[in-house]
Amino acid sequence: MTPDPAEAAATAMARHRHDPHELLQVLREVQESCGWITPEAIDCIQARLGLPRSKILGVATFYSFLHINPCGRYRILFSDNITDRMLGNQVLLDRMCRNLWIERGKVSEDGLVSVDSTSCTGLCDQGPAILVNGIAITRLSEARVDEICDLVREQIPVGDWPAEFFRVDENIHRRDVLLGTPWLPGAALQAAMARGTEALIGEMKASRLRGRGGAGFPAGLKWQACRDAPGKARYLVCNADEGEPGNFKDRVLLATAADAVIEGMTLGALATGAWRGFIYLRGEYRFLLGHLEGVLERRRAAGLLGESILGREGFDFDVAIHVGAGAYVCGEESALIESLEGKRGTPRNRPPYPVTHGYLGQPTVVNNVETFASSCLVALKGGAWYADIGTRESSGTKLLCVSGDCARPGIYEYPFGVEVRQVLEDCGARKTKAVQVSGPSGACVPAAEFGRRIGFEDLPTAGALMVFDESRDMFQVARNFVHFFAHESCGFCTPCRVGTSLLTQMMDKLANGHGSPYDFAEIEKMNLILQSMSHCGLGHSACNPVLTTIAKFRPAYLRRLAHEEFEPAFDLDRALGAARQMTGRDDPAAHVLPEEAT
């Protein structure tokens, strides 16, 4: 039974102390209990939080998982990363739509169910994956699709579906210092407190630990800058948005080493003087919420969070979890902070940077999940010990998320500097044509370059390593990535908002067999504009996949050129498709035939 929307809104707002900065959490909880955000719920939020209705709607319509229109009691979303595609998600999606007698992207007439696709859900090692009402289901197969259709038709609540559907494995295949260390809650914190706050920052700097979210900024320097910035209060944010397709190591860390992650945050609080921390958990990982709340609760009870941590007077720090609602751009740190403040996830103008003007304008550290976890090793074993692992520019170890064409997809922890070839060997990859390192915004590495090394000197990565064997078409890989960027552009700046969509049109034109060298030139021009004029990293890197595949796999593109100079994208026969559908006829006479055939 659906609860009263006004009541659901009131409950959510009360839980969040009627704080307007909690707007996104309130909307997400209303959606969770009512299925969509009804006008009555918005009335109630508008009145109580004193926010303009247009602002509430602006936020509600920014995030993929929030709906201001009725959208089916069962909302099914297929993860649509290239790895899900390689595992056959398109056939399964069609099968589900056919079974349920519905059209993709539309709600069934009885309001029961909708089926659509979504960006990568971070389950590439056990796909194809779907989300049902926001909760992940792994290892989809034809049999599982049929079972799900039966459950939907019989209107069985998702909570009563077989537990096996929701099983998420960790798939850890190689452990090193981070995954191999047993995490005794409090041990790293005790070691750091014994050394002293000043020494903790010193050890962090000595460790040369660089951020694991992609950009690789030295964590010790970030902590010091935040501590030294003037402000009324300091904040720490653990970036668990992990939206880059092909990445899933933060999911595994949160599931298996949440103590280390939260203890790393507490170390950060000790170093910077922050009194409050947030874990920004991507909406796709909603299934981890209960587990994480439990770990937080245990740590509070053990005196590792809350007031006077480990008995030290004045060392007060606690962590709240913010769940996102489907927006890759919210992984960008300033967009993440906007989202934390209950706004649309639009990247801010920088400078100023978050370390001086972050959450609520106060000094804020944003670090990746793996960065925080790794800081525990530094506190436990010392900076020099840590700096000794890996390479000169890239100290320590890195979790790699291996997916795609290999026998053992999953998590592999290596010291930095490992060759791509080694990873491929360890995961059982055969006849590999290319690997995509660090997701769509990263680099495409062909077989000739498998001697290259993972690290900031050569191949920097947030973690993803997608494997493509000789049967794969690298053009389709790039095309999938371009669609991803267009879907996830926040829409703030012109070059990215319009440019990524134009780029998808150009790639689709090639895919439909209408490409020409002219389109190559257009793609390169678009790349220059995206790189030089975009507002944030999303737009800057949106063209990368296309450019690297053009450079390394030119034949995949050349095969698609219909003409030597120019070919229009317009296809009269295709354009008549809508008319054919409306009139319900699809006989030969309803088609414009190509000239040769007439």
Add this chain to the structure above:
Amino acid sequence: MSATFLLDGRAIPFSEGQTILQAAVAAGAYIPHLCFHPDFKPHGSCKVCTVKVGGRQSASCTTAAAAGAVVESDTPAINAERLALVQMLFVEGNHFCPSCEKSGDCKLQATACDLGMVSPHFDHFFPDRPVDASHPDLLLDFNRCILCSLCVRASRDVDGKNAFALAGRGLRTRLIVNSRTGRLVDSDVSAGDRAVHVCPVGVILPKRRGFSVPLGRRVFDLKPISAVADASAQIEER
């Protein structure tokens, strides 16, 4: 002596806290721009004001002016990229200039002319954006919205009303009105609000005034936008 930076070889004085574009506009120097207005906090979304400074390109409306900086703006390469941005704005919306009341007073049209735009170049998106004619004094033609947020900023910061906001994401980003029905007539907007005068294109239009200044005698009919000192003020005063 006040500090200066060099804009295409010309010394531009600035005061602490000013951005490159703010200082340039104050000095009467032209850098193409659409989402910037001297009376409002810079936004940095259209990117038409992008310049090259210190080897990197960045939006001049949000980049702090620095003493001695060498700023390149009026170069063939940057203008070509600006032209592409303006073309992107044209194909994103539905811009039928000959039938637009704002023609000749429109900054998008004037900027396009100034940059030498002769065609939209890209494929049109032809979005479906119904107009809102519900208000007795004002018309909203969303087909022309370039999402510059000037009306949003003006309503919030000057009128104290929050009458407008952006909604949606990516290519589906759109302007919405603050009322339960979503219609302008049900909002607290009035014809005297600053928000309804700042629109640089022809979205928010006063009714029954359309051609009071005839076509051919409007601001950018007489001079190119690069030669008009403060276009915003002239147009808004009407």
